[in-house]
């Protein structure tokens with residue numbers, strides 16, 4: 561499996577060269593986007609990525625496109641592949657009827673973030689020194705690297721700092737012991753996670769905790785004259801605050817995911833339809849946090865030989881009472897608790913949802929389709945359930 565190792569490159573004047581390289585990749589990116597658009601306008605077809613690669617390779621020999629030669633052919637290819645991935649996603653989602661995903665489009669050079677090198681164009685001179693484009697850059701080796709390096713990505717963040725990110729192929733060596741436990745969880749707006757056992761995990765409000773600093777930095781920025789160096793400085797200050805919030809959230813998510821992965825062998829979550837949630841809640845931030853969290857959880861579970869399963873939304877409905885199968889069609893998002901008219905039990909909304917997600921009880925009253933989709937171990941656990 562692939563593991564990412566990211567290190568901060570020390571701030572030095574020669575980082576200006578990395579800055580220039582990122583900008584050049586942005587220029588190439590925008591040039592390729594323009595070619596894609598023109599090709600589609602003329603032929604009505606999608607420009608093939610290999611044809612584009614050949615075209616770019618030829619372009620290098622022209623005097624006005626000499627600068628492409630500075631990029632190295634592999635990282636230029638990577639730019640084309642990035643665009644291709646954007647288009648693939650767009651075509652796939654469009655086919656499914658999702659019109660919200662847009663094809664890749666032009667990007668501001670200033671906001672372009674990174675470029676990726678494969679085997680060529682870089683060299684590790686020492687454990688913590690990398691050579692790129694003839695210049696050596698020292699980075700803070702915050703933890704030892706493992707495995708075989710597949711790609712090297714140079715990232716420029718909004719603060720203006722540079723990071724080197726090694727994607728390494730490592731042998732997965734499970735560190736978390738098997739427990740034989742299966743769990744279900746429900747994501748919520750109020751409570752970040754509710755487990756089927758009733759345990760609630762609250763999401764710390766990092767953004768809120770930093771809101772005074774953010775408001776202050778924002779106000780400071782808006783007071784500065786456009787194009788001035790003071791404005792640039794203020795923008796960096798704001799970016800630094802946002803970066804800190806993102807780090808805090810990331811850190812918390814990793815710790816929470818690790819805790820869950822060490823407790824459970826099999827975890828069930830609802831297959832989140834992000835579009836639907838956005839419409840329902842109109843909150844983008846929380847959705848993205850869910851997504852980022854499930855990514856981390858999925859990684860940790862897989863790395864330790866465990867499974868994160870997704871339950872179809874239809875079967876994971878929180879409107880169905882887990883114990884008896886009664887469907888409360890009048891349930892609204894604000895109802896945290898309701899009394900089941902069929903069995904008289906008081907139902908805690910989130911815990912009920914987590915149980916539904918864990919056991920997929922809907923199948924007892926629905927069809928057999930879900931049962932077949934479940935792994936054998938869970939089906940066995942289900943059979944022995946005495947209800």
Ligand SMILES: [Zn+2]
Nearest residue numbers: 881884900903
């Ligand atoms: Zn009931």
